[in-house]
Amino acid sequence: MNHESIVGHSVPRKEGRDKVTGRSQYVDDMVLPNMLFGATVRSQIPRGRITKIKFSPGIPWDQFVIVSAKDIPGKNCISLIGDDQPCLANELINHPEEPILLLAHPDRHILPKAVESVKIEYDPLPAIFTIEESERRSEIVWGEDNIFKTYLIEKGDVDAIWVKADHIVEGQYTTGAQEQLYIENNGMIAQFDDACGITVWGSLQCPYYIHKALMALCSLPAEKVRVVQMETGGAFGGKEEYPSMIAAHAALLAIKSGKPVKIIYDRMEDMAATTKRHPSRTRHRTAVTKDGKILGGEIEFTIDGGAYLTLSPVVLSRGAIHAGGPYYWPSVRIHAKALATNAPPHGAFRGFGAPQSLFALERHMDRIAQVVGLSSVEIRRRNFLQPGQTTTTEQVIREPINLEKLLDHALELSDYHSKKQRFANENRLGNIRHGMGIATFLHGAGFTGSGERYLSSVVGVEGCADGSVRVLVSSTEFGQGTKTVLSQIAAEALALPYEYVSMAQPDTLKVPNSGPTVASRTVMVVGKLVQSAALGIRQTLISSNLLAETYTAEEFRAACQRYVAEHGEFRSRARYEAPPDIFWDDVKYRGEAYAAFAWAVYIAEVTVDLTTYSVSVDDFVALQEVGKVLHPLLAKGQIIGGVAQAIGFSLYEKVVWQNGRMQNCQMTNYIMPTPSDLPPIRVFFEELGNVHGAYGAKGIGELPMDGPAPAIVNAVEDALGVSFDFIPLLPEDIMDWLAASSEKNDVIPAGGVR
Amino acid sequence: MTDPGDSDGKVEISFSVNGQRKTVRAYPMERLLDVLRCRLQLTGAKEGCGEGECGSCAVLMDGLLVNSCLVPVLQAEGSKILTIEGIAEGETLHVLQKAFLEFGGAQCGICTPGMILAALHLLNGHAEPTTEQIQEGLAGNLCRCTGYSQIIEAVAEAAHRRTTS
Numbered sequence: 001m002n003h004e005s006i007v008g009h010s011v012p013r014k015e016g017r018d019k020v021t022g023r024s025q026y027v028d029d030m031v032l033p034n035m036l037f038g039a040t041v042r043s044q045i046p047r048g049r050i051t052k053i054k055f056s057p058g059i060p061w062d063q064f065v066i067v068s069a070k071d072i073p074g075k076n077c078i079s080l081i082g083d084d085q086p087c088l089a090n091e092l093i094n095h096p097e098e099p100i101l102l103l104a105h106p107d108r109h110i111l112p113k114a115v116e117s118v119k120i121e122y123d124p125l126p127a128i129f130t131i132e133e134s135e136r137r138s139e140i141v142w143g144e145d146n147i148f149k150t151y152l153i154e155k156g157d158v159d160a161i162w163v164k165a166d167h168i169v170e171g172q173y174t175t176g177a178q179e180q181l182y183i184e185n186n187g188m189i190a191q192f193d194d195a196c197g198i199t200v201w202g203s204l205q206c207p208y209y210i211h212k213a214l215m216a217l218c219s220l221p222a223e224k225v226r227v228v229q230m231e232t233g234g235a236f237g238g239k240e241e242y243p244s245m246i247a248a249h250a251a252l253l254a255i256k257s258g259k260p261v262k263i264i265y266d267r268m269e270d271m272a273a274t275t276k277r278h279p280s281r282t283r284h285r286t287a288v289t290k291d292g293k294i295l296g297g298e299i300e301f302t303i304d305g306g307a308y309l310t311l312s313p314v315v316l317s318r319g320a321i322h323a324g325g326p327y328y329w330p331s332v333r334i335h336a337k338a339l340a341t342n343a344p345p346h347g348a349f350r351g352f353g354a355p356q357s358l359f360a361l362e363r364h365m366d367r368i369a370q371v372v373g374l375s376s377v378e379i380r381r382r383n384f385l386q387p388g389q390t391t392t393t394e395q396v397i398r399e400p401i402n403l404e405k406l407l408d409h410a411l412e413l414s415d416y417h418s419k420k421q422r423f424a425n426e427n428r429l430g431n432i433r434h435g436m437g438i439a440t441f442l443h444g445a446g447f448t449g450s451g452e453r454y455l456s457s458v459v460g461v462e463g464c465a466d467g468s469v470r471v472l473v474s475s476t477e478f479g480q481g482t483k484t485v486l487s488q489i490a491a492e493a494l495a496l497p498y499e500y501v502s503m504a505q506p507d508t509l510k511v512p513n514s515g516p517t518v519a520s521r522t523v524m525v526v527g528k529l530v531q532s533a534a535l536g537i538r539q540t541l542i543s544s545n546l547l548a549e550t551y552t553a554e555e556f557r558a559a560c561q562r563y564v565a566e567h568g569e570f571r572s573r574a575r576y577e578a579p580p581d582i583f584w585d586d587v588k589y590r591g592e593a594y595a596a597f598a599w600a601v602y603i604a605e606v607t608v609d610l611t612t613y614s615v616s617v618d619d620f621v622a623l624q625e626v627g628k629v630l631h632p633l634l635a636k637g638q639i640i641g642g643v644a645q646a647i648g649f650s651l652y653e654k655v656v657w658q659n660g661r662m663q664n665c666q667m668t669n670y671i672m673p674t675p676s677d678l679p680p681i682r683v684f685f686e687e688l689g690n691v692h693g694a695y696g697a698k699g700i701g702e703l704p705m706d707g708p709a710p711a712i713v714n715a716v717e718d719a720l721g722v723s724f725d726f727i728p729l730l731p732e733d734i735m736d737w738l739a740a741s742s743e744k745n746d747v748i749p750a751g752g753v754r
Numbered sequence: 755m756t757d758p759g760d761s762d763g764k765v766e767i768s769f770s771v772n773g774q775r776k777t778v779r780a781y782p783m784e785r786l787l788d789v790l791r792c793r794l795q796l797t798g799a800k801e802g803c804g805e806g807e808c809g810s811c812a813v814l815m816d817g818l819l820v821n822s823c824l825v826p827v828l829q830a831e832g833s834k835i836l837t838i839e840g841i842a843e844g845e846t847l848h849v850l851q852k853a854f855l856e857f858g859g860a861q862c863g864i865c866t867p868g869m870i871l872a873a874l875h876l877l878n879g880h881a882e883p884t885t886e887q888i889q890e891g892l893a894g895n896l897c898r899c900t901g902y903s904q905i906i907e908a909v910a911e912a913a914h915r916r917t918t919s
Contacts, residue, residue, distance in 0.1 A: 012855060019863030020851040020870065022798020022838035029797035181898050183802045183810055184864040233800070233864025234898050267803045479862030479899040637858040637904055644901030667807035667896065675889040675902040 006492045007695045010633035014483040014503060015231070024231040027187040027203050032260040035189070036065065037108035038253045039263070041101035041118045042273060043093040046127035046342040046660040047141065050091055050100065056117040064114060065257040067102040072252065074219030078244050079212055084142075085308035085345065087217055087248045093122065094141065095307035095344045096661040097273040099245070104253040104261050127342035129660050131281050131304050134339040141307070142340030148305050149313035149338045151320050153392055153589045156331025161296040165287035169368045173284075173360035174726045175709070177655040178277035178648070179662075180349055181672050182478075184233020186243060186274060187264035190250035197224025198251045203232045204243040206516035207474045211508045213244035214251055229506040232478040236645070237348030239478070240518055241310050242274040271665035275347025276655060278303040278315055278338075282323065282360030292372040292382045296331030299323045301357050305338045306345035312338040315346075317448050318519075319353025321593045322706075324392035325361045326403055326442045327383040332392050343660040348518060350642065351705035354443060355649065362439040362710030363725055366717065376714065377416075380440050381407060393593045399688060401599055406623060406686060407440060410601035413684060414621040419605065420718070427719065431610040434618075435719030439711035440601045444594030445699025446521040449584035452595070456576055457515040459526060461490060461533040462504075463570035467557030469494060469537065472504045472571070473514040475526045480701055481634035482522050488630060489527045489694045493534035496553050512573065520699025523630060524596065527694030529574040536572030579692065595692040598699060600624035602643075602707035605679075606715040610738070613731035615651055615716055616679075623684040624703060628696035632685075635700055639683045642704025648672045650709040654728045769830045771796065772840025782828035786820075787811045789827045790837060798838035798867045802896070809895030812868035813837045819875040821894070838867035841874070849919075850874060850912045859908035861899035869895045873909045881917050885910070 018024040053068075055061050069076050069090040076090065077083040089100045103114050126139050133139075134146045142148065162168065188202035197220050204210060207227040214225045227247070232239065246263055253261040265273070286297035301323050305312035320336035369379035384403040390396050411417060416436055423434040446452050460472035471490050477483045487501040494500075504511050514526045537560075541547035546559035564570050584591035605619040622639050629635045652671045656663040664670045687696075709727050717723050722737060768777040771794060778793050790796045790813070799822055802810035806821040813822045814836040841848040850870050853859065860866040869892065876883055876891030883891065888909050889902075897905060 010858075013858075013860070015863070016855045016860055017847070019860040019866050020847065020854045021842055022796075022867045024863050025797075026800070026864065028801070029791075182862070182864075183808055183896060183898055184800065184862070185802070232862065234862040236898070266801075267805075481861075633858045633904075637861060637900055640901035640903045641861065641899045642901075645898065666805065667803040668805060672896060672898065673901075674896065675892045675906065678902060681901055681903060 006488050006498050007630045008628065010631055011484065011488060011498045013481065014487055015477065026184055026233055027189060027201055027230040028264050030189060030201060030230065032189065032191065035260040035262055036104040036106055036253065036257055037111060038102055038104045038250055038261045039111040039115050040099050040249060041103065041115050043089065043096055043098040043100060044120065045093060045122050045124055046096050048093050048122040048124035050089065050093065050120060051123050052121040053101065054119040056119055059114050059117045063105060065104040065253055067252045067256050071256055072217060073255065075216045077216065078248060079216040080209065080241055080244065080310060081313060082309040085310060087245065095342050096659065097344050099249065102249050102253050104257055127660060129341050129343060129657065131279070131302050131339055134304070134341050141342055146340045147337060148309050148340055149316055151317060151336040151589050153320060153332070153334040155329060155392055155394055156296060158296045158298060158331045158333045161287045161331055165295055166290040167288045167371050169286045169288060169364070169371045171284045171364045171367050172725060173282045173363050175280045175356045175359050176728055177279050177346065178349060178653050179271055179655060179670060180236040180238030180276070182234030182236060182238055185265045185267055185270040186239065186246055187262070188243065188246045188250040189260060189262045190247065190254040191260040192251065192254040192258070197226070198254065199226040199228065200247045200250060201228045201230050202243055202247060203239060204229055205235045205239045205476055205478060205518065207476070207506050207508050208513045209241065209516060210244045210247045213248060217248050218251060218255070225508070227508045229476050232476060235478040236350045237352065237518065238275060240348035240516065242347065267667060268665045271670065272662045273344060275310070275345055277349040278305060278312065278346040278353065278356065280319070280356035282357055284360060284364045286364065286368060288368055288372060290372065292368070292374045292379050294327060294329060294383050296329060299332065299334045301334065301336045303338050303353065303356065304341050304343065304346060306341060306343040308345045310345040310347050312346070315348065315353040319357040321393060321444065321448060322354040322442070323357035323361060325358060326385050326440055326599060328385050328389045329392050334392060341660070343657070350645065351702045352519065354702065355646065355705045355709065358441050358706045359709045359727060362441065363713060366714050367723065376438050377407065377411065380438065391593065393590050395592045401625065401688065403440065403599060406599060406625060407601050409686070410603050410621055410623040413623060413682065414603040414605065414619065416603060423719070433608045433610065433719040435606050435608070435715040435717070437604045437606070437711045437713065437715030437718055438601065439707040439714065441706045442597045442599050443520065443699065443703040443706055445524045445596050445598060446594055447519050448593055449591065450586055452525060452576055453578045455515045457526060457529060458512040458573055458575045459514045459529040459533050460512050460571050460573045461530065461537050463537050463560040463564060465561065465564045467561040468500050468502060469496065469534070470502050470504050471530055472511040473526060473530070474506050474508065474511050475514045475522050476506050476517040480638060481631060482517065484634060485523055485630050486527060486530050489530045490534040492695065493531045494538055494556065496556055500553060520701045520703070523697045524693035524699050525576065527697060528692070529576060531694045533572045533574035536574065540572065596627065596698040598624060598626045598703045600703055600707055602711045604708065604711040604715045606712060606719060608716060608719045608734065613734040615729065615734070617647055617712060618679050620679050620681045620708070621684070622681060622704060623686070625686045625688055626700045626703065627693055627698035628687055629685050630695060630697050635685065636683045638700050639704045640681045643681045643708050644673055644678055646705050646708035647678065647712065650712045650727050651729060654730060767827055767831050769832060770834045772837060780827050783826045785823055786825040786827050786830050787822040790822060796837050796839050800864055800867065802864070807896070808865070809868045809872060810865050812871045812895065814871055814875060817878065819872055836871070838870060841870065849915050850909070853908040853912040853915070857908035857911060858904035859900065865895060865897045869897065869905060873912070876909070877913050877916065882913055
């Protein structure tokens with residue numbers, strides 16, 4: 001056998017050719033005969049009761065298929081963690097843009113006018129829109145107390161440390177909502193017939209989430225619900241839970257009309273109605289010694305979940321577990337709380353709570369440094385987790401991670417010290433200020449705690465009649481490279497060329513449930529299963545005496561062909577089994593939170609222009625340890641793309657709310673970075689082996705979302721000497737703050753502030 | 755253009771797409787994007803925003819880069835349209851398509867057709883563009899996956915290969 005390693009090499013993207021030629025089929029590219037187009041009538045108010053629905057004249061209503069809550073065959077809910085979110089509002093409205101009625105018609109151009117012509121009258125109820133209003137409980141909008149979920153993480157005796165502290169440092173930090181802004185809007189097609197049941201094709205991340213939701217909604221058995229993923233034009237978490245709602249709507253229209261129905265959101269509907277990143281507020285109170293050692297602290301992490309439960313408990317959990325960052329806390333108490341408001345539900349978005357709590361922590365570390373009189377570098381160095389120490393959930397760090405070394409390397413790559421000194425001198429004059437900022441952080445890969453055990457994912461690898469190999473997973477491709485990397489892993493395990501491996505289209509009728517494509521779990525968890533299922537194929541061929549222990553690709557092909565000819569279907573399956581040393585207590589929220597952490601040091605260099613108040617990022621160093629890098633080009637692309645999205649989160653992307661409704665739901669007024677807005681994003685990997693992932697890989701997808709915001713805002717503080725504790729940080733915020741500060745003589749900018 | 759007074763309001767409009775002459779019956783104000791996608795089954799151009807911000811629907815019209823979501827089809831009468839489907843020669847990929855594949859310029863792929871057409875338009879005007887010119891040339895095209903670096907590298911490399919081959 002003469003086999004060169006495939007993992008670790010940048011093989012061609014599996015579906016790349018179709019993407020660059022425009023042949024890839026996204027859901028809106030698919031047309032079925034006699035297909036109708038569907039649209040959604042939504043609430044115009046944040047909270048109240050529907051009193052009347054009127055169909056205005058001027059629309060040929062008899063040509064429309066109209067669906068209301070009464071048409072739902074099963075349970076009127078989008079089944080996920082809880083069953084509180086209706087598929088269609090029946091009487092009560094809990095947020096703007098809540099779906100009430102569905103319309104379908106053969107001409108998609110008539111639909112917007114028809115939607116406008118449905119007049120809904122309401123009996124309004126008082127609504128709440130902020131974390132503070134929800135906490136005050138002047139209105140109870142969900143359950144008995146507006147609280148979706150709380151967690152308490154406790155380590156050591158926090159109450160005993162305050163008297164021992166040389167300094168007690170407090171801070172409050174907030175982050176805003178953020179739109180995922182995948183360039184392909186959400187869309188689904190549904191078709192129904194009595195024999196096959198319901199089939200949906202769509203833009204989505206998690207086929208089996210939709211499968212579950214449709215079974216409950218339509219009262220159909222598992223085999224009568226089929227979910228197929230089309231090529232998906234970006235997701236970032238934004239196509240994790242809401243596609244179940246759209247699939248449900250398309251399915252209801254298809255059942256009632258007896259025809260296929262396509263629902264494609266336009267950009268405004270997608271931005272206004274679907275999920276965004278949870279707004280957050282984090283409070284820190286930290287006890288430190290005069291040497292800058294953390295003795296312990298209290299962290300209060302609160303997120304705004306919007307009107308329904310959706311995934312908020314899980315987002316909260318990840319945010320809370322990451323709130324202590326990559327530091328050693330001898331004692332800590334973390335209170336985490338997800339609250340209800342009357343905004344459309346917030347949901348999954350790359351990072352999943354961690355970007356919020358880590359923004360707070362990494363800003364707070366700089367604040368502690370100032371109070372103690374240490375540098376941003378030194379305060380981190382003195383508190384880094386060391387192998388053998390425990391995290392806030394008392395997970396022992398078993399990897400030989402050396403964060404000091406990682407930090408030193410990043411400082412060198414960014415030329416941190418000499419730039420910092422030069423900027424300090426230059427910043428005394430003129431209206432252009434420069435600054436350097438650091439963030440050090442971690443991101444846990446895979447589902448939290450017992451999550452992977454509950455998921456119990458299954459993958460299949462199939463030996464095909466032509467002697468090639470096909471990977472069967474419900475894990476989806478939406479740009480990040482799932483198809484390519486899982487193919488690499490199968491090829492590597494079987495010692496076959498990459499071209500011998502293909503990927504089945506995710507289709508619940510044909511692929512097992514390998515779990516949702518979320519939580520940086522695909523390469524590490526699903527990849528490991530693909531590796532073992534592939535080895536099963538090899539083992540079967542060897543034990544059937546069709547193949548020797550070592551073989552050429554052609555010998556494998558011949559053996560596989562023969563096996564299929566003799567036995568028919570040739571599949572090997574692998575199911576997740578939790579490593580024996582992983583312990584997690586769901587009640588105390590203690591134990592091994594993640595099978596592996598990725599570690600990173602990011603350094604931002606910024607310029608603040610005091611004439612325009614704009615911040616630009618001039619250089620960005622992203623150094624991380626993510627285990628073995630299986631595909632360097634894709635991995636680098638993930639990091640650069642994540643950093644770019646996080647620069648948007650920090651400096652550009654502000655959701656403007658009014659009564660729970662997004663006001664700027666267009667690409668014209670919700671601003672994401674363009675090609676001219678971004679610095680060189682310099683990506684570096686250090687590789688430590690990881691025993692849990694395929695070929696030593698850990699998760700990577702979410703990590704780059706966590707660090708840029710605090711690094712950038714820390715750099716802005718370095719440039720201006722002003723502390724900003726919120727994002728997004730827009731030029732108008734800087735203008736207001738500096739104007740207020742100069743009135744109080746807190747800050748005297750050299751060039752003056754106009 | 756003929757029979758403008760047709761009773762259903764549709765008119766006949768002729769133009770060339772990827773070198774082939776096409777005649778369609780369409781409403782004069784129909785978006786070129788819809789005509790390409792729905793009447794001519796050329797689904798490579800995508801709708802991202804419907805208001806000319808994202809560039810996913812970009813095509814070349816008489817050599818100019820246009821957002822086909824903003825072009826009434828009437829305006830295309832007699833023009834030469836180039837879409838992503840017309841870039842490769844048979845199964846041989848265009849140098850830009852090859853470079854996008856090699857340099858990681860396509861992730862989810864939804865912005866890729868428009869991005870490649872914008873890049874082609876740029877290279878037609880600047881044989882060897884600087885990084886700033888590439889950034890400027892692609893400024894009307896949004897990508898949420900890549901952070902643009904690998905797209906910019908792909909375009910620079912394609913330009914280099916075109917001038918040296």
